[in-house]
Amino acid sequence: MKGFTKDGGIADGRRGFSTAARSRARVTGRTGAALLSAAALATGVAVASPAQAAPVTCAADAPCETAATFDVTAGVLEITVPDTADLGTGTPGSAITGSLGAVSVSDQRASTTPNWTASVISTDFTTGAGGTGQVVPATSITYASGTVTPGAGQTGTCNASTATPLDNTTPITAASHTGGSGNNTCSWNPTLVVTVATTNVAGTYSGTVTHSVTGV
Structure with a gap:
């Protein structure tokens, strides 16, 4: 009703x-x-947009400043070597001289102390079963970096190494970088001189040359 x-x-x-x-x-x-x-x-409860700094308002003819930032990122320290190399040919009692191929170190650590040392070690070189007259020991092979070329615009020094006998247990210094700051690259093409003993037999001798790099 x-x-x-x-x-x-x-x-x-x-x-x-x-x-x-x-x-x-x-x-x-x-x-x-x-x-x-x-x-x-x-x-702002229902708004997902990121917080922003409040704008600055300045009077006429007064300087109006904005604080700005950016980041410089760091990378890694690494070495690049050839996959294979043919050092040449020779006879018993001769010296075989050959180039190993391009070796380079890239240091992208963006450090205030971008120092590093590249080292090299080698196995003995053998042919056949590696018996009598079939081995050329690592110590019968010398390694010299030759000229070490720096990258463009970098600081610090790329240091070369002089001819030094390789070893199958103790690494020797191949090249190094000292001083400067930021990133750097150093490249070289090492020369190996193999002293073949008069007692060595004919054959293809094989071994492994191993580089490494360590930041110091």
């Missing part, structure tokens, strides 16, 4: 309040939701 109420609405016996009250309730609900959304946006 419906009738008029003091607020001008129509009384609804089923609900116990007037249509005007229901209308006001609906309007109030929508307004409250809008206010909550506005408050969430104002406080």
Whole structure:
């Protein structure tokens, strides 16, 4: 049963309040939701964008400064060597001189002390079963770096090595870098001189020359 109420609405016996009250309730609900959304946006709760520094405002003719940054990244220290090398041919009692191929060290550590030493070691060279007359020991082979070429624009010094007998247990210095700062590269093509004994037999002699690099 419906009738008029003091607020001008129509009384609804089923609900116990007037249509005007229901209308006001609906309007109030929508307004409250809008206010909550506005408050969430104002406080940044519902905004996922990253925080930014507040802008700086300066008066006319006054310097207006912006603090800026950037990063310089660091890499690794590594060495590159040839996969294979043919040192040449010779007879018993002769010296065989050959180039090993290009060797290079790249130091990308971006260090204040970019020092390193490249070392080299060798196995004995053998042919056949490695029996009598079939071995040329590592100590019968000398290693010399020759000219060590630096990369463009770098600081510090690429240091060469003089002719030194190789060894199969103790590494010798192949080249090094000292001084400067930041990154550097050094490249060289080492010369190996093999002293073939008069007692060595004919054959293809094989061995392994191993380089390594260590930061110091």
